[in-house]
Amino acid sequence: MKIGVVTFPGTLDDRDAQRAVRLAGGEPVALWHADTNLHSVDAVILPGGFSFGDYLRCGAIAAQAPVMESIIDAANGGLPVLGICNGFQVLVESHLLPGGLIRNEHQHFICRDQKLIVENVDTAWTNGFKLGQEITIPLKNGEGGYIADDETLKRLEGDGLIAFRYSEVNPNGSVNNIAGLRNERGNVVGLMPHPEHAVEPGFGPDTPLAMRSGVDGLTFFTSVLNQVVNS
Amino acid sequence: MTKEISTVDTTKNAKKTPEKEQPWRELGLKEDEYDRIKLILGRRPTSAELAMYSVMWSEHCSYKSSKIYLRQFGEKVTPEMTKNLMVGMGENAGVVDIGEGWAVTFKVESHNHPSYIEPFQGAATGVGGIVRDILTMGARPIAVMDQLRFGAVNNPDTARVVNGVVSGISFYGNCLGLPNIGGETVFDKVYQGNPLVNALSVGALRHEDLKLAKASNPGDLVILFGARTGADGIGGVSVLASETFDADGPSRRPAVQVGDPFAEKVLIECCLELYAAQVVAGIQDLGGAGLSCATSELASNGQAGMRVQLQNVLLRDDSLTPEEILMSESQERMMAIVPKKDLKAFTAIVEKHEVEFSVLGEVIREPRLYINWGKEEIVNVPPRSVAHDGPVYERPVAYPVWIDALNENSVINAKLKRSTGAGELAEQLIRIVSSPNQASKSWITDQYDHYVGGNTALAMPDDSGMVRVSEETGLGVAIATDANGRYCQLDPYNGAKLALAESYRNVASSGAVPAAVTNCLNFGSPENPEVMWQFKQATAGLADGCLELGIPVTGGNVSFYNQTGDVAIHPTPVVGVLGVIDDVARRIPSGWQDAGNNIYLLGITRDELDGSVWSEVIHDHLGGKPPVVDLSAEKALAELLQGASLQGLLASTHDLSEGGLAQTLVESTLRFGMGARVWLNEICERDQIDLTAALFSESTARVIVSVGREDDVKFVGLCEARGIPVLRIGVTDASGQLEIQDLATWKIEELRNSHGATIPELFG
Numbered sequence: 001m002k003i004g005v006v007t008f009p010g011t012l013d014d015r016d017a018q019r020a021v022r023l024a025g026g027e028p029v030a031l032w033h034a035d036t037n038l039h040s041v042d043a044v045i046l047p048g049g050f051s052f053g054d055y056l057r058c059g060a061i062a063a064q065a066p067v068m069e070s071i072i073d074a075a076n077g078g079l080p081v082l083g084i085c086n087g088f089q090v091l092v093e094s095h096l097l098p099g100g101l102i103r104n105e106h107q108h109f110i111c112r113d114q115k116l117i118v119e120n121v122d123t124a125w126t127n128g129f130k131l132g133q134e135i136t137i138p139l140k141n142g143e144g145g146y147i148a149d150d151e152t153l154k155r156l157e158g159d160g161l162i163a164f165r166y167s168e169v170n171p172n173g174s175v176n177n178i179a180g181l182r183n184e185r186g187n188v189v190g191l192m193p194h195p196e197h198a199v200e201p202g203f204g205p206d207t208p209l210a211m212r213s214g215v216d217g218l219t220f221f222t223s224v225l226n227q228v229v230n231s
Numbered sequence: 232m233t234k235e236i237s238t239v240d241t242t243k244n245a246k247k248t249p250e251k252e253q254p255w256r257e258l259g260l261k262e263d264e265y266d267r268i269k270l271i272l273g274r275r276p277t278s279a280e281l282a283m284y285s286v287m288w289s290e291h292c293s294y295k296s297s298k299i300y301l302r303q304f305g306e307k308v309t310p311e312m313t314k315n316l317m318v319g320m321g322e323n324a325g326v327v328d329i330g331e332g333w334a335v336t337f338k339v340e341s342h343n344h345p346s347y348i349e350p351f352q353g354a355a356t357g358v359g360g361i362v363r364d365i366l367t368m369g370a371r372p373i374a375v376m377d378q379l380r381f382g383a384v385n386n387p388d389t390a391r392v393v394n395g396v397v398s399g400i401s402f403y404g405n406c407l408g409l410p411n412i413g414g415e416t417v418f419d420k421v422y423q424g425n426p427l428v429n430a431l432s433v434g435a436l437r438h439e440d441l442k443l444a445k446a447s448n449p450g451d452l453v454i455l456f457g458a459r460t461g462a463d464g465i466g467g468v469s470v471l472a473s474e475t476f477d478a479d480g481p482s483r484r485p486a487v488q489v490g491d492p493f494a495e496k497v498l499i500e501c502c503l504e505l506y507a508a509q510v511v512a513g514i515q516d517l518g519g520a521g522l523s524c525a526t527s528e529l530a531s532n533g534q535a536g537m538r539v540q541l542q543n544v545l546l547r548d549d550s551l552t553p554e555e556i557l558m559s560e561s562q563e564r565m566m567a568i569v570p571k572k573d574l575k576a577f578t579a580i581v582e583k584h585e586v587e588f589s590v591l592g593e594v595i596r597e598p599r600l601y602i603n604w605g606k607e608e609i610v611n612v613p614p615r616s617v618a619h620d621g622p623v624y625e626r627p628v629a630y631p632v633w634i635d636a637l638n639e640n641s642v643i644n645a646k647l648k649r650s651t652g653a654g655e656l657a658e659q660l661i662r663i664v665s666s667p668n669q670a671s672k673s674w675i676t677d678q679y680d681h682y683v684g685g686n687t688a689l690a691m692p693d694d695s696g697m698v699r700v701s702e703e704t705g706l707g708v709a710i711a712t713d714a715n716g717r718y719c720q721l722d723p724y725n726g727a728k729l730a731l732a733e734s735y736r737n738v739a740s741s742g743a744v745p746a747a748v749t750n751c752l753n754f755g756s757p758e759n760p761e762v763m764w765q766f767k768q769a770t771a772g773l774a775d776g777c778l779e780l781g782i783p784v785t786g787g788n789v790s791f792y793n794q795t796g797d798v799a800i801h802p803t804p805v806v807g808v809l810g811v812i813d814d815v816a817r818r819i820p821s822g823w824q825d826a827g828n829n830i831y832l833l834g835i836t837r838d839e840l841d842g843s844v845w846s847e848v849i850h851d852h853l854g855g856k857p858p859v860v861d862l863s864a865e866k867a868l869a870e871l872l873q874g875a876s877l878q879g880l881l882a883s884t885h886d887l888s889e890g891g892l893a894q895t896l897v898e899s900t901l902r903f904g905m906g907a908r909v910w911l912n913e914i915c916e917r918d919q920i921d922l923t924a925a926l927f928s929e930s931t932a933r934v935i936v937s938v939g940r941e942d943d944v945k946f947v948g949l950c951e952a953r954g955i956p957v958l959r960i961g962v963t964d965a966s967g968q969l970e971i972q973d974l975a976t977w978k979i980e981e982l983r984n985s986h987g988a989t990i991p992e993l994f995g
Contacts, residue, residue, distance in 0.1 A: 009585065010493045012408030016685040019702075034583075048683075050406045053493025109401045109678045140680045142405070197682040202816055203699070206903065211820050212688070 001026045001225050004041035006071070006087075008033040008062045012049035013084065013196060020196040021045070024221030033065040042228045043080035043124065044071055046087025048140075048194055058101060058143050059089030068094055080124035080224050081188045085141055088180070088190035097181045097190050098156070099148035104141065105173025113205035113214070114139035114193050115167040116179050120160055123186040128223040135216035136205050139171055139179075139193040146174035146192070156181065164191050195220040239553060240278040241607045249275055258285035264622055271616045279602065279609040282554040283617055286520040287527060290791055293621035296757035297789040300770040304784035307774040312783045315746065323364040323444060323516065324434075325785020327747045329811045332438055333700050335708050336368040339378065339431035339751040339807050341790035346428035349487040350395025355403035356490040357430040359562050362407060363516035366499055367565075369442035369506055370434030373684060374698045375404050377414040377430050378712050378751065378805045382423030384667045384993050389418070392426050393994050400430075401678040406492035407499070410687045411679035412696025415712060415805075418667045424795030429751045429788075429805050433710060435700045440506055444515040446568040447533030449596040451512055453526070456581055456588035457498050457564040461547035464488035464521070464560025494563040501584040502565060510577045513568035521559045523617070525566040527600055530614035533568075536599040539592035541609070553604045568594060628767055629760035638721060641855030642840045648850075649923045656922055657975035659849055660893045661985050663927065666848045669890045670989035671901075688815035692902065694737040694886055695810070697818050705814035711737030712808075714753075715889065716801030717842045718857035723765040727772035727804045728860045732931050733888050734808035735780060739869035740884040740934055742819045742876040743810030748777055750787035750806050755799020757791045765802040773804060779862040782808070819876055821885040822902020823937045823963040828882050830907060830961035832892070833868060833950065834933030836914055838924040844890045845927035864932035871955050872934070880942045880949070887933040893926040895935055897982055900969045904979055909961030910972040917958060922974070937963055 003021045005028050007014045018028035029041050033051075038044070052061035062068065068090070075081045075096055083091035091097045104110060115136050118129040129135070148156065153175060156162055164180035172192070180191025195217030198204040205214035245251075255265040258281065268276050268284050276284060290296060305320055313319070317334055318326035324338035342357025358375060365372045377400055382389045404411050409432070446453065464487065505511050513533065515525045522544070530537045541553050551559070569577050574590075581588050595601075600617070602610035650656050663669055672691065681690040688707055689697035695711035713733040719726030731748065738745045750773060755762040777784055793800045812818065823830070840846055841855025875881050885899045896909060911925045920928065938946045950957035970976040 009497050010406070012406075012496070012683050016683070019685055049408060050493060050496070053406070053491065055493070108398075109405055109680075111677055111680050111682065138682045140405070140682060142401075194682065197685060200685065202688060203685055211824065211903070 001228055002029045002041045003027070003224070004029045004031040004038055004044040006031045006033060006044065006046050006067055008051035008065060010050045010053050011047055013047040013194065016196045017045045017047040020199040020217065020221050023199050024218055024225055026221065026225050031067055033062065033067050036066045036070045038070050038074060043224045046081065046083040046090050047196065048085030048087060051086055051090065057093065059086060059093040062090045063093035072096060075188050078185060078187050080227065082125050082220065083190035084194055084196065085192055088192055091188065091190040096188050097183060098152045099146055101143055102145045102147055103143050104145055109142040110171050111138065111140040112171060114171060116164045116193060117167045119162045119165055120182055123163060123182045123189050124224050124227045125189040125220045126163060126223055127227055128219040134167055136214050137193045137195050137198040137217045138205055141172065141192055144172040144174065144192040146178040148175065159184065163189050239604055239607055239609065241609055242277055242611045245277045246274050251275060253281055255281060255285065259289055260285050264288060267622065272612065277609050279554050279557055280612055282558050283523040283527065283610065286523050286558055287617045288621040292520050292524060294789055295622045296624050296626050296791060297766065298623050299625055300767055303770065303774040307778045308783055312781050316783055316785060317441060320784065320786050323367045325747065325749065326368055326441060327785060327809065329700065329706065329708065331701060331704060331706055333435060333706060334438055334441065335433055335435050335700065335809065336365055336370045337431065337433035337710065337749055337807065337809050338364055338786050339429050339712065339749050339805060340364070340788040341751050341753060342428045342430060343425060343753065343790050343793055345487045346396055347392065347424065347426050350392045351399040352487050352489050354396040354399030354428050356488045356562055357428050358400055358403045359490045359492065359495050360518045361430045361432040362409065362495065363518065365432045365434035366502055367442065367444060367514055367516045368434065368436065369440040370436035371503055372409055372432050372434040372499065373686065374412045374696060375409045375430065375432045376412055376696060376710060376712060379414065379416045380422040380427035380803060381418050382426065383420040384418050386423055390994055396426065396428055397675050397678055403490055403492040405680045407496050408683050410681045410683050410690065410698065412681055412687055412690040412698060413711065416672050416675055419716060421716065421800045425793040425800050427753050427793065427803060431712060431807055433708065442506060442511065442514050443532065444529055445513045445533035446529040446537060446594045447535050448512060448570065449535065449594050450571060451594040452569045452571060452574060452590050453537055453539060453592045453594065454567045454569050454588055454590050455544060455564060456567065456586055458491065458494050458561055459545045459547040459587065460556055460559050461561045462551060462555065462559065465555050465558050488560050488562050490562045497584050497586060498563055498565060501581055501586050504580050505567065505577065508576055508580060510569055510573035511567045512570055515566045517564040517566060519560060521557065523557045527614040527617035529566065529568060530600050531618040534598060536595040536597045536614060537592055538595055539602045541602050541604050543589045543591050545587055545589050553609055626757050626763045627760040628764045630764055631761040637854055638856055642846055642852065645852060645854060647846065647852060649921065653974045656926065660926060663844055663848050663890050664894055664897045665985040665989050667989055667993065669844060669894055671987045672990060673987065674990040674995055688818050689741055689820065692898065693821045694740045697741055697743065697812065697815055699815045705816050707812050707815035709738050709741045709743035709810040709812060710807060712805055713737070714803045714805040716803040717847065717853055719769060719802040719804065720853065721842050721855065721857050723768040723802045724772035725857055725860050726802065727769040728776040728862065729857055729931065730804055730806040731773055731776040732860055732862060732865050733886065734806050735865055735869065736886045736934065738808045738810035739872045740819065740886050742817050743812040744873060745780070745782050745808050745810045745869065747809045748782055748784045748806060750784065750804055752787065752789045753793050753800065753803040753805065754791055755794040759799065762799050769802050769804045773806065776862060780866060817876060819881050819884045820902060822883055822899045823905040823907060824882050824903055825939065826905065826963055826965040828937040828939055828963045829943055829959055830909065830963060831936050831938060832914065832933065832958045832960045833936065833955055834864065835930065835956050836918045836920055836925060836928050836933065837930045838920050839928045839930045840924065843927060843929045858929050858931050861932050867953060867955060868932050868934065871950060871953050875946060875949055878945070880938055880946045881936050882939055883937045884934050887935065888929060891927040891929050896969065897986060899935065900979060901983055901986060905963050906966040906968045906979060907961050907963045908970045908972065913958055914960060
């Protein structure tokens with residue numbers, strides 16, 4: 001099972017996403033921003049970072065990269081695509097998901113262990129969760145405040161397109177506590193927090209049981225592998 | 232820049248016009264230094280040569296006042312200490328063999344003066360600079376840490392500096408993708424006009440990937456790549472680092488460099504790919520003194536020379552003069568020495584990363600640096616005279632006239648009031664843990680990414696930061712840094728040893744074995760004999776301490792002129808200790824994890840309150856002598872922790888330092904929100920001290936550990952066998968509170984608010 005992980009100039013969490021794929025049992029394939037070839041991968045991850053230095057707007061330049069032409073086409077054809085943090089911003093800038101992401105309400109970059117509620121499990125990347133499940137994965141961003149116009153919000157809420165909501169603390173002022181979205185088809189998911197940082201005991205968030213032992217993020221990657229196997 | 236040196240001044244012209252007036256004084260050179268340049272060259276220098284010598288012979292680049300003292304770090308060593316040292320002092324950063332074919336390189340450096348003028352950019356480029364030093368050794372940078380000193384919290388200027396510096400580090404470090412795993416933040420009015428912004432980076436490499444900054448093979452190409460050269464930081468090195476801030480002085484803002492972390496991230500990946508392709512024979516980053524430094528150091532290190540065409544430098548600003556190009560400190564640039572046959576492969580890699588480059592010239596056998604501007608020769612110098620044979624000063628040293636009185640004014644002689652009532656002591660404890668220096672720094676550290684890379688095994692608020700190096704075996708490194716300026720003001724010799732002792736203890740507390748030392752020595756003006764005495768004492772203390780502990784200094788940095796007017800900062804020798812752990816899965820956190828564990832205090836508590844947090848927060852007092860340093864006790868303690876950790880006996884370890892036992896108990900409670908019941912009477916009885924000393928004394932060589940009941944006998948037996956004083960002082964519990972018997976009981980949330988609210992209230 002091959003999962004592509006895209007590297008743009010300024011991408012930071014590509015190696016982490018590759019590790020997450022490996023730990024879930026998949027085979028990570030590095031995809032380069034300037035290359036339109038997707039190397040027959042079964043799914044694609046757009047990892048976190050500061051692609052193209054976040055110049056212009058976060059994700060705006062990356063959305064125009066050659067590899068994105070192929071990814072947008074493939075996503076419209078049903079290829080599972082996960083955008084994490086900067087990858088979520090790229091999905092929004094590519095119009096694969098609606099709305100926008102702006103500077104955190106408090107104006108600071110924030111890194112914290114974040115509780116989320118899984119709002120939708122009918123997607124390629126969340127089918128292994130239980131509906132309403134509370135999970136903890138790291139969040140780290142400066143521009144994670146989700147915004148959308150009223151009409152879009154109504155549609156997102158009405159059509160069940162909200163994949164994750166922040167629980168307990170809204171860390172960046174996102175409307176309706178939105179942490180992540182899915183598209184209508186359920187193959188494209190984007191979120192600000194970082195599941196790839198909660199996949200390996202010893203290096204994830206603290207849990208009540210043990211230090212840094214949280215692996216809630218692993219389910220994102222096992223979900224997509226299950227879906228690909230089953231389809 | 233004055234008019235004279237902005238016109239092209241050739242070597243031919245210099246020979247013809249020996250009497251021409253040159254602005255050596257404005258460039259920070261002394262008259263005898265200027266005479267020496269003329270002697271080396273046999274003529275007056277051209278304006279370009281003058282620019283080069285002036286930056287390279289500045290205090291910042293040449294270490295001219297500190298060199299004679301830094302030598303002892305290389306001399307006070309045993310063969311046993313240096314057996315794992317692959318590269319020692321003098322290179323961009325020291326390299327330590329950590330086994331399994333892996334090596335790590337680490338270093339801490341100051342960016343103090345720029346950070347006062349322009350806190351955001353100063354701090355940002357401080358991170359960028361140290362990361363390039365690590366990259367230059369052939370390593371992938373894997374983590375950063377920052378050691379910060381700010382002025383008094385109630386001074387209106389402090390918030391400007393704090394917010395700027397923290398945002399700058401956050402901006403640059405986060406965008407580079409390096410986890411920030413720890414550091415220090417201290418507030419003291421002595422740093423009001425001289426904040427200290429030190430940045431540490433650590434990198435990992437396979438042994439065979441080690442790179443050195445040298446150009447030794449004639450015919451190899453000299454290539455400048457990365458960002459274009461602009462007007463930033465021109466004269467920053469010599470002007471900023473050699474002058475003390477003066478209230479009436481002109482604005483220095485244009486001399487501060489501006490950073491672009493995106494460019495640096497691209498440069499890191501580009502360099503690592505160049506290294507992997509083995510197309511680089513030598514590499515040097517461009518930092519202080521820019522091209523002047525890179526060309527002369529590469530040639531001097533390689534015992535060769537270079538011919539360089541300066542007009543080939545890609546510019547952001549075409550109006551730059553040759554002198555300005557030589558001095559520019561534009562960030563995110565590297566210089567590579569590339570064999571001609573590898574140029575094609577080199578070009579393919581840098582073009583893949585869309586990094587610009589230009590071939591400036593080539594390496595020559597003759598040990599001479601020739602730089603042309605078009606057809607005109609503007610530099611013709613022996614590279615060694617620029618890079619390594621700068622002036623060395625043995626500055627006058629004087630025992631400070633004020634220090635005896637300061638040492639005499641101890642807590643006891645000053646008759647500082649001690650409380651005996653439980654209520655009053657409990658109130659002092661809260662005042663201490665919520666004081667700006669002892670309060671939680673999470674408002675700062677939450678602005679830094681500590682997850683990126685997926686290898687962070689420990690980060691703040693644990694005693695040291697720890698990152699995994701090998702994913703296969705779990706091999707990793709731990710790093711802690713420390714400096715207590717108050718102790719160093721009282722006694723710089725022992726103060727430096729105390730900083731070493733605490734960093735060493737912090738690393739040992741995490742389960743790692745201390746292996747190497749780096750330092751960043753922040754002092755006042757070397758032209759003040761009393762400051763020079765402090766420097767002499769501190770370096771001797773650190774070198775002696777390292778010898779006693781058996782761990783070598785691998786490199787470091789000196790920052791002088793940290794003073795405003797005549798008033799110097801407290802001597803602040805930041806000491807970083809790196810430890811090695813064979814499997815990071817064995818790391819030990821600083822807080823209690825499970826209910827029902829016994830809490831043990833290891834080590835002896837003496838009545839040592841001089842220079843303490845208690846004396847500062849409760850009495851606004853500084854005097855007396857700092858705590859006694861006992862490095863053999865530190866060593867024995869570290870070995871015990873090592874043994875106990877290998878047997879899996881320790882659920883947590885937290886060292887005792889500033890704020891004493893009181894601070895450590897509160898932090899251990901808050902780490903995971905696990906409560907405890909603690910008693911002090913047995914400490915007081917055994918060590919013959921009162922409650923104030925039991926709670927707040929800062930005696931060294933102490934930690935508290937928590938141990939599961941099933942491991943009790945084994946653990947106590949281990950301590951007794953090794954002669955480590957051990958005393959059971961409490962039990963952890965799930966009560967949701969910290970109880971210190973006969974003193975007070977606090978709800979954990981109450982402590983969390985006291986400890987956590989201070990910094991956000993001041994700066995948030």
